[in-house]
Amino acid sequence: MAEDIADILIIGAGASSAAAAWSLSDTRMRIVCLEQGDWMNPADYPSNRREWQVLRNVAYSQSPNVRKRDTDYPINEDDSAVSVANFNGVGGGTVLYSGHFPRFKPSDFRTRSLDGVGDDWPVDYYDLEPYFAQNDRNMGVSGLAGDPAIPYHEPPLPHIPIGKMGNAVARGFNKLGWHWWPSDAAIISEDYEGRGKCLNLGPCNSGCAQGAKSSVDIAYWPLNQRLGVELRTRCRVREITVDDNDMATGAIYFDENGVEQFQAAHVVIMACNGVGTPRLLLNSTSKRFPDGLANRSGLVGKNLMFHPWGHVEGFLDGNLDGHLGPQGTSLLSQQFYETDPSRDFVRGYTLQVTRGQAPLSLALQGVARGDIPLGKGHHEAFRKYLGNSVLFNICCEDLPEEINTVTLDPDLKDSSGIPAPKITYRLSENSQRMLAHGIRSATEALEAAGAFQVNSWGQNRHTGWHLMGTARMGKDPAKSVVNEWGRSHDVRNLFIIDGSIFVTAGAVNPTTTIQALALYIADNMKKNLANLFD
Amino acid sequence: MAERIVSDSGLSETQSRTLRVMLDAIIPADAGRGMPSAGELDLMGYVAEFAPEALDAIRADLDAAEDLAQKRLGIAFGGLSADDAIDLVNTSRATEPRFAQTLITQALGCYYQDDRVVTALGYPAGPPFPQGNTVEKGDLSLLEPVRKMGKIYRG
Ligand SMILES: Cc1cc2nc3c(=O)[nH]c(=O)nc-3n(C[C@H](O)[C@H](O)[C@H](O)COP(=O)(O)OP(=O)(O)OC[C@H]3O[C@@H](n4cnc5c(N)ncnc54)[C@H](O)[C@@H]3O)c2cc1C
Numbered sequence: 001m002a003e004d005i006a007d008i009l010i011i012g013a014g015a016s017s018a019a020a021a022w023s024l025s026d027t028r029m030r031i032v033c034l035e036q037g038d039w040m041n042p043a044d045y046p047s048n049r050r051e052w053q054v055l056r057n058v059a060y061s062q063s064p065n066v067r068k069r070d071t072d073y074p075i076n077e078d079d080s081a082v083s084v085a086n087f088n089g090v091g092g093g094t095v096l097y098s099g100h101f102p103r104f105k106p107s108d109f110r111t112r113s114l115d116g117v118g119d120d121w122p123v124d125y126y127d128l129e130p131y132f133a134q135n136d137r138n139m140g141v142s143g144l145a146g147d148p149a150i151p152y153h154e155p156p157l158p159h160i161p162i163g164k165m166g167n168a169v170a171r172g173f174n175k176l177g178w179h180w181w182p183s184d185a186a187i188i189s190e191d192y193e194g195r196g197k198c199l200n201l202g203p204c205n206s207g208c209a210q211g212a213k214s215s216v217d218i219a220y221w222p223l224n225q226r227l228g229v230e231l232r233t234r235c236r237v238r239e240i241t242v243d244d245n246d247m248a249t250g251a252i253y254f255d256e257n258g259v260e261q262f263q264a265a266h267v268v269i270m271a272c273n274g275v276g277t278p279r280l281l282l283n284s285t286s287k288r289f290p291d292g293l294a295n296r297s298g299l300v301g302k303n304l305m306f307h308p309w310g311h312v313e314g315f316l317d318g319n320l321d322g323h324l325g326p327q328g329t330s331l332l333s334q335q336f337y338e339t340d341p342s343r344d345f346v347r348g349y350t351l352q353v354t355r356g357q358a359p360l361s362l363a364l365q366g367v368a369r370g371d372i373p374l375g376k377g378h379h380e381a382f383r384k385y386l387g388n389s390v391l392f393n394i395c396c397e398d399l400p401e402e403i404n405t406v407t408l409d410p411d412l413k414d415s416s417g418i419p420a421p422k423i424t425y426r427l428s429e430n431s432q433r434m435l436a437h438g439i440r441s442a443t444e445a446l447e448a449a450g451a452f453q454v455n456s457w458g459q460n461r462h463t464g465w466h467l468m469g470t471a472r473m474g475k476d477p478a479k480s481v482v483n484e485w486g487r488s489h490d491v492r493n494l495f496i497i498d499g500s501i502f503v504t505a506g507a508v509n510p511t512t513t514i515q516a517l518a519l520y521i522a523d524n525m526k527k528n529l530a531n532l533f534d
Numbered sequence: 535m536a537e538r539i540v541s542d543s544g545l546s547e548t549q550s551r552t553l554r555v556m557l558d559a560i561i562p563a564d565a566g567r568g569m570p571s572a573g574e575l576d577l578m579g580y581v582a583e584f585a586p587e588a589l590d591a592i593r594a595d596l597d598a599a600e601d602l603a604q605k606r607l608g609i610a611f612g613g614l615s616a617d618d619a620i621d622l623v624n625t626s627r628a629t630e631p632r633f634a635q636t637l638i639t640q641a642l643g644c645y646y647q648d649d650r651v652v653t654a655l656g657y658p659a660g661p662p663f664p665q666g667n668t669v670e671k672g673d674l675s676l677l678e679p680v681r682k683m684g685k686i687y688r689g
Contacts, residue, residue: 045663105687170673
């Protein structure tokens with residue numbers, strides 16, 4: 001029997017993979033994607049049940065260490081100030097994400113030239129602009145054109161409702177003369193491409209029962225399959241193999257029955273995210289690559305960036321129904337995004353305003369804090385808070401530092417016996433100062449909006465949603481893992497397209513930029529097909 | 535008094551009595567607002583379905599409450615008035631914040647996801663899907679000053 005060789009083998013079926021597979025499908029090449037998780041069924045999501053507020057806690061936890069599905073892998077976070085959030089299944093992290101979709105800004109790609117920190121990217125905002133727009137159309141993105149904090153672009157759908165709560169917060173920003181804008185969201189505000197519009201269910205972070213949230217299992221994969229891409233679930237890759245010419249030959253994986261298999265391929269694309277990709281590369285050792293595949297620079301797994309994150313919650317009078325609407329997206333302020341030399345930190349942050357707490361978490365927290373008494377007075381106090389909570393998220397730019405790493409844990413393994421990743425991460429002084437500033441400004445904005453109570457939660461450990469930097473791109477093979485179009489410097493038929501290749505972190509949620517970059521890389525692969533490996 | 539539908543699965547008689555008094559004390563009924571007491575809801579049925587792993591801790595919480603009532607007041611917790619019961623709970627929690635913690639957590643979970651409670655709070659009963667919620671689009675005229683800022687990004 002002739003050997004089964006895929007033209008392109010993609011590892012992982014998350015955000016970046018879906019976009020790249022879509023783009024590459026028009027080459028008519030044979031594309032195979034191996035994903036360790038399952039297809040999700042929206043009918044199983046907690047928001048189909050009255051008890052959604054507790055049903056989301058374990059099975060849909062953002063932490064693989066809590067969720068412990070057999071499709072998850074454990075992560076050692078003992079030496080990290082931030083714990084990792086992900087999802088392992090078709091759609092990857094987008095199954096649970098909020099769909100808050102702001103783009104990186106032009107300055108994010110030039111931090112070294114502009115501010116003397118981090119490094120400049122080998123691409124810039126304007127290189128990616130058409131791919132942002134294409135991805136917005138493919139995903140179904142809602143937003144309002146004209147935001148003065150970002151180059152002009154027109155989201156395909158009208159913005160997501162900001163609600164009475166958004167109006168109140170906006171008035172506060174206006175009082176201070178600060179920027180704000182309804183957020184771009186990967187959630188469809190109107191019926192779009194056969195999908196029903198957002199119903200404001202609320203709990204986007206435990207999967208969208210309506211399918212209005214543009215997770216890529218909904219927005220991309222069904223189309224990709226119609227276009228001929230083969231997606232194999234419950235296939236967990238252990239290792240990428242190479243030959244003596246430093247060319248990738250394929251992947252060894254465990255199939256749904258736990259049986260070891262080999263898939264040969266002409267091109268391998270890594271899309272396992274900023275933790276999964278370095279883990280797999282570091283686990284792919286060989287004579288030619290004793291320190292891990294594509295790791296002659298020594299940078300695989302280094303420069304891990306999250307977004308240092310803080311929370312400030314406010315309570316505003318006026319029955320605002322602030323807990324209704326898509327949980328993680330409403331409006332943002334980028335008043336403090338760009339570097340200002342008068343501040344005690346470099347670079348900046350976004351204030352992401354999200355919906356308030358649902359009744360149960362409000363009650364639990366209120367009782368724990370003593371704001372809501374047990375016994376007499378319980379109902380009165382509860383009503384004072386219900387619907388009036390609003391959450392400010394401070395999303396800080398992280399700077400790349402080689403001491404923040406993903407390595408292989410010497411002891412911990414997943415259920416297939418593959419070494420688990422270990423995270424070593426701490427917040428820099430710059431991040432701490434930035435976060436402190438962010439907490440002060442969030443408090444100021446809430447007070448300006450008339451908050452009768454402000455609770456500052458400070459830095460929050462459980463915020464490792466954004467996984468970046470661990471296989472950075474660049475022109476110099478000594479200082480980067482992949483080149484300016486995602487190809488490994490060391491292995492000429494190996495590409496990386498997920499958040500690992502980010503050079504810096506920006507101060508916004510990364511997925512729209514991850515996907516634009518994946519489309520950009522796929523397009524460059526197509527343009528260079530004749531001499532892809534030169 | 536409203537009918538009680540506590541399903542006492544796995545609780546002794548004393549524990550069941552303690553539970554009823556405790557629940558009515560921590561979340562009393564409020565007829566004016568249409569709010570039932572926590573004791574009117576089927577907490578143990580809820581726990582059996584959604585948090586079976588909490589059952590042992592709930593039993594321990596009930597036993598601890600009973601011990602305390604006997605020690606401090608010389609009577610069974612199940613014989614306390616609502617005022618005495620909540621006093622005991624609150625004073626105990628002031629020095630031992632974990633007192634009755636699992637029970638209270640589960641009681642709040644049962645209570646604030648109950649259709650009667652949710653409707654009394656002014657929201658539709660049942661799961662979020664498929665009915666969804668109505669949210670105001672927002673007042674875009676508030677963006678006027680922001681539009682006037684002009685470009686604020688670099689590059
Ligand atoms: C709760 C939550 C909220 C978030 N909110 C936002 C938000 O509002 N906005 C935003 O921009 N981003 C958000 N994110 C982050 C967003 O989900 C990620 O940025 C995005 O999914 C990353 O895309 P990716 O392609 O790099 O990897 P992922 O989407 O993580 O996909 C990686 C895939 O690879 C698979 N994989 C890994 N290892 C292997 C292996 N060995 N073999 C086979 N398959 C493997 C995984 O199972 C997974 O499906 C959120 C994430 C979470 C968890």
